[in-house]
Amino acid sequence: MREMKATFETNGVLETEKLGEALGKLLSPGDCVALQGELGAGKTAFTRGLARGLDAVDYVTSPTFTIINEYGGDIPLAHMDVYRLNDAFELEDIGFREYLRSHVVVVEWAGKVADILPPEVLWVEFEILDDKRRRITFTATAGRYEKIIRELKQQ
Ligand SMILES: Nc1ncnc2c1ncn2[C@@H]1O[C@H](COP(=O)(O)OP(=O)(O)OP(=O)(O)O)[C@@H](O)[C@H]1O
Numbered sequence: 001m002r003e004m005k006a007t008f009e010t011n012g013v014l015e016t017e018k019l020g021e022a023l024g025k026l027l028s029p030g031d032c033v034a035l036q037g038e039l040g041a042g043k044t045a046f047t048r049g050l051a052r053g054l055d056a057v058d059y060v061t062s063p064t065f066t067i068i069n070e071y072g073g074d075i076p077l078a079h080m081d082v083y084r085l086n087d088a089f090e091l092e093d094i095g096f097r098e099y100l101r102s103h104v105v106v107v108e109w110a111g112k113v114a115d116i117l118p119p120e121v122l123w124v125e126f127e128i129l130d131d132k133r134r135r136i137t138f139t140a141t142a143g144r145y146e147k148i149i150r151e152l153k154q155q
């Protein structure tokens with residue numbers, strides 16, 4: 001599969017939120033953003049910014065205990081954290097496919113459910129460099145996401 005990558009470094013949580021916000025402004029319903037990275041790497045912080053970029057109405061907190069949080073707005077957001085899921089099919093049970101028709105879908109710990117993700121996703125990988133710095137790598141698996149990555153790099 002053709003892949004395109006872009007790497008960013010953020011210094012502090014606000015910069016990670018800003019990067020998420022910039023991405024959010026470029027997304028449309030049906031887009032699926034797959035987040036990977038260890039505990040505390042910044043996935044939820046990034047999603048908070050992404051929600052702001054979509055003009056979502058609520059504040060994003062971690063959905064770890066609820067699996068999914070929904071946010072309204074012109075472009076609604078479904079924010080999922082599958083850390084506690086036992087298998088990918090549980091995600092289908094809670095309506096993953098339906099959300100993909102109408103929402104932007106963001107999945108934390110997406111590697112755990114890679115088998116059921118749509119063929120075209122935007123992967124975002126978070127690495128902890130030190131207490132303030134994170135390396136954030138975008139990987140596009142489709143032309144649509146390549147275009148989005150290019151636009152992000154120009155900002
Ligand atoms: N550059 C940075 N980007 C994001 N978060 C940062 C950064 N520097 C420090 N932090 C801190 O790291 C933590 C990131 O927490 P966050 O909940 O976003 O992580 P997460 O990847 O969602 O973790 P989990 O897997 O537990 O859901 C916060 O406490 C935040 O203040």
Ligand SMILES: [Mg+2]
Pocket residue numbers: 043044045062081108
């Ligand atoms: Mg989180």
